[in-house]
Amino acid sequence: MPLGLSRIGVAFLLSLAVAAVLVPVLNLTVASDSTWHVSTTNVVLFGKYLCYALLALSIDLVWGYCGILSLGHGAFFALGGYAMGMHLMREIGSRGVYGNPVLPDFMVFLNWKELPWYWYGFDQFWFAALMVVLAPGALAFVFGMFAFRSRVTGVYLSIITQAMTFALLLAFFRNDMGFGGNNGLTDFKGVLGFDLQNNATRCGLFALSAIALAGGFLACRAIVSSKLGKVLVAVRDAESRTRFIGYRVEHYKLFVFTVSAMMAGVAGALYVPQVGIINPGEFAPANSIEAVIWVAVGGRGTLVGAALGALVVNVGKSWFTGALPELWLFALGGLFIFVTLFLPKGLLGLVRSRRVASAAPVEAPGEPVTVIDRQAAE
Template identity: 55%
Template structure:
């Protein structure tokens, strides 16, 4: 069996990467408390910057989730945006119910609806909303993955099917009659667990929750990578037919990591929505899922920490270019993908490792 492209961070990470990782974690834990400082303080952080960073960290969780299925199991998904959006919509339903009080959400009143659809029942309860955040993306991934892996669909065909899945979801949610706000989606949030969503303290709590989710995702990924399960996944990626010859059925391994990845995306979406203040079908756009693949490729697939770096670099650049030169952003993104493919096949992390040798 061929040697896996990458091992875990603890096994191969150079000293500079470990130092960077430690400083990165410490910085993330300190950052939200700077937003609590008075505006006149030289180290004060604006709520806007805190929100932007929290948004990028949510994307970083998606990048880690995608790396689990692409970097380790070799399944390139171009549809992870639907799992992210479904988690966001589940949280958005709760937030809309909080904003509406005893009445119907504003968009339903505008459409002259008389009652809530059945799938909105119980969404006024935070606990049920969190169950939906996990259950809906997880079940969709489980059903889709079961039939896809049972049919032995892989490679480019699997990528196309996942892209078709998220595109179909986007078209469905764009329709007003589906009960999810149509083109406008959900917005106008007011409170979360009784606290104002725009309050700085709430923003800090959401940011810390996002940091915890990201660290938990990385810890889970490293634990899986070091286990027998992780070794089987890399065998699926490198020589699936030989693995089957050895007596393993790869379908169960692929289905488990695929479903786990979808759940992580759903949780990231749930934290994304109250920080950004909106969720609409645009989050299911196939373009967003393709961008996620670029984050992983740029950072270094199969490394877990690399996709986090890639998500930060791309989205940081996106925040700059969409303000300074919005008409050139898509060209810049395409250029990144071409350059990474040609000159950084193992991403930025691979470049750092090569420089330390």
């Protein structure tokens, strides 16, 4: 099959296609008292989950296939979200509370007279759309260039990615950063002329999220099934060995880290118009780690599993926070422990383990990388 799509992969793409068509139809055309009606609340809710799934996919690309456990992918997601949020703020125009055609409400409130230079261009959708991928991509590129060139790996990398998102969290909380401080960007009216409160717009965003997820999946699939993907797995399993046969490991890591950050940015950009707000809370390290557990639950190194994991955990979260809010953190915490101890290959790994063994890199005793190092040091 093209791109080495497995049956699960094909089924995943098909169900996304069906959902992209069926959910809007059931929301817009079926009467609201019918059992077949999909409520607008659910359209928005699942649209949000699809964005989370795309974020999970991007994490799986770097973690599952290249062994880079990023605890800061929430930052790329949030940056994409802020880029989109800035466009939506500009599109409010004079419909804001203060009616200023250029300055967003919070700037008027802070008594700013001029638009900061980094807000220029965001009134154009194409520019914002470009920034959605370029801003997280640039951050990932610069960060990765430093980190990978100096061979920061493993938990050290995880910890500094966490510090990175924490630093951004603090920065975006500041009012004088010009991103709305504590409250973030909100009170959006519309996008490209479509009213964001309108059901049809929401259905459109849902369908767009499904398409983006499918596109992201195909892109990841293309990457991991190419020779580059094989090099990535080689890096994951035996980094110095890969170096000794002549691959510039840092270039490969940088490439996949940047691509992954861009995907996370797209996910954030689709997320913001659906939930109607983006604030610094999205940079919280806890968010990034929670996204990692979606991937672990679904099964890392499987792509489809990562997306499914995001859906499963978030549906569970919605149910828990509605029914037993006290218990949600117990459940989430327990999930972290349970999955790492008893389900190292995730849900999909459980299904697949009897068939193909090419999936997750569950190191049995120790990590291959350390094996080489130890031996080479002898």
